Amino acid sequence: MELRRWKAVALLTLGAALLVSGDAPAKLTRDDAQKLKSPVANTKKSIARGRVIFMQNCTSCHGENGKAEGSLVADATDLTSPQLYKSGTSEGEIFHSIRDGAGDQMPAFKSQLDSETDIWNLVNFVRTLWPESARPAVQDDAK
Amino acid sequence: MTENKNPEVQKADAPKTGEPESRPSRRGLFASIGAGAAAAALVNPGKIFAATTPPIPSIRIPKEVTDTLAEATRIGDFGEKGGMTGAEVFAKSCKDEDLAALFCCPGNYQIINAISAAGIPAFGGRSEGSMTSAADGFSRCTGEVTACSGTEGPGFTNMIMNIAVAHRARTPLLVLASNVTIATDDREYFIQTGYQQPTTEGLKKYGKRLIAPDRVHEYTAYAFRNLKTGVPGPVHLDFPGEIYRARFTEASQLKEYYGKDKYRTESRPHPAPKDLAQAVDMINRAERPVIVAGHGVFFRKAWEPLMVAAEKNDIAVVTSGPMRGHFPDEHRLSASLSPDAFMSADLVVFVGQYSMPTKQEWRFNPEAKAIRVNPTGEDLGRNWPLDLGIVSDEAAFLEGLASDLPQKKRDAWVGELASARQKYEKRLLDEYEQGVKHSQATNTVHQAVVCKEVHDFLYKGSIDPKQTVTGWGGWTIGNCAARWLRAYRPGQEVNCPYQYSAVGPDLAMMIGAGAAVQLGVGPQAPYKGAPVVVLTSDAGITYSMFELDTAAKYKIPIVCVVFNNNAWGMWPSAVGTPRSMHMYLFQENLRYDKMAEGLGARGEYVRTQDEFRRALKTSYEVAAKERVSTLINVQALKEFTSGKDYPPGNIINPEPSVGALAH
Numbered sequence: 001m002e003l004r005r006w007k008a009v010a011l012l013t014l015g016a017a018l019l020v021s022g023d024a025p026a027k028l029t030r031d032d033a034q035k036l037k038s039p040v041a042n043t044k045k046s047i048a049r050g051r052v053i054f055m056q057n058c059t060s061c062h063g064e065n066g067k068a069e070g071s072l073v074a075d076a077t078d079l080t081s082p083q084l085y086k087s088g089t090s091e092g093e094i095f096h097s098i099r100d101g102a103g104d105q106m107p108a109f110k111s112q113l114d115s116e117t118d119i120w121n122l123v124n125f126v127r128t129l130w131p132e133s134a135r136p137a138v139q140d141d142a143k
Numbered sequence: 144m145t146e147n148k149n150p151e152v153q154k155a156d157a158p159k160t161g162e163p164e165s166r167p168s169r170r171g172l173f174a175s176i177g178a179g180a181a182a183a184a185l186v187n188p189g190k191i192f193a194a195t196t197p198p199i200p201s202i203r204i205p206k207e208v209t210d211t212l213a214e215a216t217r218i219g220d221f222g223e224k225g226g227m228t229g230a231e232v233f234a235k236s237c238k239d240e241d242l243a244a245l246f247c248c249p250g251n252y253q254i255i256n257a258i259s260a261a262g263i264p265a266f267g268g269r270s271e272g273s274m275t276s277a278a279d280g281f282s283r284c285t286g287e288v289t290a291c292s293g294t295e296g297p298g299f300t301n302m303i304m305n306i307a308v309a310h311r312a313r314t315p316l317l318v319l320a321s322n323v324t325i326a327t328d329d330r331e332y333f334i335q336t337g338y339q340q341p342t343t344e345g346l347k348k349y350g351k352r353l354i355a356p357d358r359v360h361e362y363t364a365y366a367f368r369n370l371k372t373g374v375p376g377p378v379h380l381d382f383p384g385e386i387y388r389a390r391f392t393e394a395s396q397l398k399e400y401y402g403k404d405k406y407r408t409e410s411r412p413h414p415a416p417k418d419l420a421q422a423v424d425m426i427n428r429a430e431r432p433v434i435v436a437g438h439g440v441f442f443r444k445a446w447e448p449l450m451v452a453a454e455k456n457d458i459a460v461v462t463s464g465p466m467r468g469h470f471p472d473e474h475r476l477s478a479s480l481s482p483d484a485f486m487s488a489d490l491v492v493f494v495g496q497y498s499m500p501t502k503q504e505w506r507f508n509p510e511a512k513a514i515r516v517n518p519t520g521e522d523l524g525r526n527w528p529l530d531l532g533i534v535s536d537e538a539a540f541l542e543g544l545a546s547d548l549p550q551k552k553r554d555a556w557v558g559e560l561a562s563a564r565q566k567y568e569k570r571l572l573d574e575y576e577q578g579v580k581h582s583q584a585t586n587t588v589h590q591a592v593v594c595k596e597v598h599d600f601l602y603k604g605s606i607d608p609k610q611t612v613t614g615w616g617g618w619t620i621g622n623c624a625a626r627w628l629r630a631y632r633p634g635q636e637v638n639c640p641y642q643y644s645a646v647g648p649d650l651a652m653m654i655g656a657g658a659a660v661q662l663g664v665g666p667q668a669p670y671k672g673a674p675v676v677v678l679t680s681d682a683g684i685t686y687s688m689f690e691l692d693t694a695a696k697y698k699i700p701i702v703c704v705v706f707n708n709n710a711w712g713m714w715p716s717a718v719g720t721p722r723s724m725h726m727y728l729f730q731e732n733l734r735y736d737k738m739a740e741g742l743g744a745r746g747e748y749v750r751t752q753d754e755f756r757r758a759l760k761t762s763y764e765v766a767a768k769e770r771v772s773t774l775i776n777v778q779a780l781k782e783f784t785s786g787k788d789y790p791p792g793n794i795i796n797p798e799p800s801v802g803a804l805a806h
Contacts, residue, residue: 052486055503060795060805064503074716101786104715108791111570114483 023116028096036092040120042127043141050125053118057109066129073105080129094123202743204696216262226392229359230257233387236363238263240371240403242317243287243664246274246655250294251321253387258290264662268693271298273651275305275318276687280648280655282314283466284612284634285665286442288370289655290317295381296335303342304645306377310346311642312465313438313497315375317366318343318350322381325354339381348376356389361399364406372407373519374497375442411536412518418533419543422492422514425531426456427549429490429512431556433478435799438464439495439518439537444665446470446633448541449494455545457553459488459560461799463496463806465641468630468666472801481563482506482797487556490514495537498642499526500806505798516540567800571595571626574791581789582752588777589789590620590706592752594627597678597704600759602629610673612656614639616649617680618712619784619793620704624678625802634666639677640804646712647686650703653677654690657699674700674766681707684735684774688742691772695743700766702759703744703774705735710781712793732778739774747775 024036040046055064062068066079082089087102098119101108113119127136218238219231227235234257245265247255259265268274271293278291293299299320309316323336330336340350349369351362366378394400414422426432436449440462446469453460453470459478460470472479485506493499493515499522502509514531517523523532533540571591578591602608608629614637615624621640630636637656639649653675663671684705694701714727736746745765747758755777762773786792796802 052509056506056797059503074713075719101790101792104718104785104787106792107786107794111573111791112794112797 024092024095024099028092028100030088030093030096033092033096034088034090036090036095038091038095038120038123040117040124041139041142042124042136043139045141046121046124047128047138049118050121050123051128053113053122054125057112058122061106066126075103075105079126080131082130082134091120091123091127094126095119098122202695202741208696217260218262219257221391221393226390228253228257228387229356229382229389229391230254230387231261232359232391232397233363233382234258234261234263236360236367237261237290237317240288240363240367243285243289244278244281244655244658244662245290245292246278246281246658247271247290247292247319248274248294248298250298251292251319251382251387254319254321254382255292258292263290264658266658266693266697268651268654269689270687271301272303272305273648273654273687273690273693275302275316276308276648276651277655277658277690277693278316279305279309279312279314280614280637280639280652281659281664282309282316282655283312283637283652284656284667285659286444286634287659287665288315288317288367290319292319294335295320295322295339296337299337299339299381300342303346305648305651306343306379307346308643308645308648309377310348311498313375314377314465315370315442316377317370318347318377318379320379320381321387322352322383324384326385328383340379343377343379346377347379348374350379350381352381353383353386355398356386357391357396358398359386359389360397364399364403367403368407374439374517374522411539412534413539414516414533414535414543418531418535419540419547421531422516422533422540423544423547425490425512425514426458426492426544427551430553431459431488431559432456432490432492433459433461433485433488433507434492434494435496436460436462436470436494437496437498438466439497440541441466441469441495441633443495443536443538444633445495445538445541448538448545451545452541452548456548456551457557458492459484459556461485462630463799463803464498465638466634466636467638467801468635469633471631472629473631475557475561478560478563479799479801480567481560482800483566484559484563485799487559492516493527494540496806497522498806500798501526502528504805506800574623574794577790579752581783585780587750587779588752588755589779589783590623593620593678593704593706593755593777593779594623596752596756596759597624597676598627598629600756600763601676602631606763607670609635610670611635612637612653612660612667612670612673612675614649614653614656614675614677615679616640616652617646617678617683617706619708620678620680620706621649621683621804622793622796622802625796625804628678628801632666638804639679642805644804646680646683649677649679649683649687650701651687651690653701653703654687654694654699657694657701658697661697661699672767674702674763676702676704676763678704678706680712681705681709681729681733681735682711688735688738688774691739691742691744691774694772698770699772700770701772702762702766703739703772704759705774705776706779707733707735707776708779708781708783709733710784712784714781715785728781734776736774736776739772745771745773747773748778749775750778 061073061076068076087097099110219227230253238261275291278289282289461478512530516533520534575591575595578589581589609632613628616639657675660667709731711727717724717727736748740746749755784793
């Protein structure tokens with residue numbers, strides 16, 4: 001009971017932090033990350049921006065096609081297979097992995113990327129690498 | 144066990160701050176000697192050993208080294224008794240071509256002896272591979288043609304990795320090796336037979352096994368035509384005995400024996416007037432143009448017209464390639480520390496960018512227009528779709544731009560570059576502050592702390608910031624060092640892992656660069672005699688550490704910072720797989736400083752930021768004043784590579800920027 005109340009408080013705090021700053025909390029647990037919702041709609045525009053960021057920051061380890069077929073890093077995740085993701089596949093978990101790093105090898109990109117919006121754009125792009133049946137629906141760009 | 148009477152060795156034995164308490168000392172070992180011996184030592188401690196064992200002699204440079212370096216030069220002459228050997232003909236041609244230096248190990252004796260006798264600066268080292276990289280490093284900071292040499296068979300094959308490194312960097316490197324005799328070809332006669340030219344296939348611009356003694360000069364001309372025109376690259380000549388031992392008593396015995404003014408040309412392709420006009424128009428119409436100044440700008444010494452063109456029209460410039468400094472990092476138009484601004488560029492002008500990235504690899508807007516200028520046409524359009532391709536010498540093109548571009552101010556673009564730089568530098572400082580915390584928490588030194596200290600010492604203290612040539616390598620330390628080292632003038636920074644990403648040639652490459660600085664070659668002339676600094680890893684130092692002997696022998700002062708994290712930088716690749724981590728680890732707390740002392744260099748051991756700061760200052764001063772090298776062993780942790788416990792971990796740098804290593 002006590003734990004549930006603590007979690008509720010934490011969620012409220014998390015939501016408040018998002019409302020106030022527009023950014024995700026500086027420190028996230030895996031549980032927090034799982035509940036995090038993207039403030040950036042999954043639109044073609046966002047995906048296009050995410051693709052550019054991916055090409056500039058991610059391909060040396062994950063490869064141009066996301067399959068991590070290169071040899072720079074032994075256990076870079078094949079991003080085209082969500083079942084192989086080691087740190088979760090929810091949008092929040094992917095955001096958390098990119099922003100704060102994951103495992104022993106993936107560095108934290110929060111100091112490298114311009115804004116959290118760009119990290120969310122990248123999340124949207126990464127999910128376009130998934131099999132079609134697993135991809136979230138793409139929304140129309142705002143006019 | 145004997146007591147060492149040598150005062151230098153005794154001094155080195157004295158306990159130092161920072162030495163682990165568990166370190167086995169000579170005193171400790173003496174303590175374990177039997178009581179009888181100890182009692183006898185108390186009675187007359189000097190006599191016990193002095194009577195039976197002479198003192199261990201100190202490390203010293205043989206007199207023959209200094210004596211033979213002072214000998215008069217001798218270039219072969221057809222009129223001399225016995226005429227000229229093939230080796231002497233070749234050496235004379237190299238001298239006429241101003242070959243800048245030779246780095247070698249013994250073998251290919253006649254050739255290396257003749258080259259050194261002819262007065263070309265020659266350096267003999269400890270392994271052919273490292274000497275190849277030393278030649279590469281000399282060339283990277285001067286732009287000059289340099290040579291390396293090894294013996295046939297094992298000596299030659301020992302050079303292969305380093306030739307490949309030079310090939311990816313497009314270094315004008317003359318690779319020489321002896322290769323048994325033509326008469327014994329295909330017979331496995333005696334030892335060291337090898338088919339050398341197929342071995343360097345894919346690693347050279349041109350190569351030839353010389354098979355006709357009277358064509359030795361002709362093929363020297365082939366070599367220098369390739370080394371000095373177009374896009375440079377290694378040239379490999381292998382010499383059977385019949386070639387270098389042949390004798391010639393008059394020039395007419397040699398085929399095609401005429402000078403360089405007749406066998407090659409200094410003429411360079413100039414941009415067609417309509418191409419130049421179109422380039423000027425495109426640049427002038429662009430709002431945010433950027434010039435990528437690659438290898439070719441440096442090799443063609445085109446930094447002055449680059450500066451004029453950039454300043455005249457407010458064009459951003461980012462340098463790329465295996466050397467940096469042909470556009471100064473501190474200039475208001477330098478974009479080398481502003482990678483976040485690249486997405487705004489609407490026109491990219493590649494000049495002398497020999498190793499082309501694919502469009503996705505670099506941080507430019509995919510929609511940006513592109514112009515590429517290259518001295519030959521066959522590479523134009525590879526990897527990056529072009530709006531305008533121009534075949535031109537880099538200097539000729541930049542001179543054309545400098546002349547034809549109108550004056551223009553682009554305040555918004557310049558402001559964006561400044562703002563992006565500010566952001567980049569803030570990121571570096573944030574990373575450093577994290578590094579300080581990690582260092583203090585672990586009583587070791589984080590890579591960001593090492594790099595910031597080197598940065599502040601070289602560029603913010605009492606030393607002329609333009610003075611010191613630096614180089615970097617290794618994985619964790621290399622990626623970090625690349626972000627912190629600066630280049631304010633041509634040839635000031637050597638990007639050791641450029642393109643091929645070899646771990647290991649760093650120290651050797653920088654010894655070559657150090658030789659160039661000692662000789663004051665090309666852009667190093669104003670800083671003749673200054674020390675050089677290299678940051679490398681414990682994995683990397685393995686491959687060329689013995690060249691500290693070479694540095695000491697030739698008094699090439701180098702400060703070598705070894706980031707000792709007890710592991711290959713790729714250790715995280717073992718995480719999660721059973722029975723694999725052992726392959727990625729070394730013994731912990733190895734003492735590279737002690738090994739350096741054994742090779743005639745100084746050694747420093749540090750575990751804190753303050754210790755490192757002091758060691759760096761002392762080492763640099765000793766290098767500058769006494770031409771003595773130092774290896775600073777910086778104790779670190781392998782876990783600093785990972786962002787898991789020590790954020791941000793090892794970051795692969797954006798390209799193009801100061802930290803680029805791929806292109």
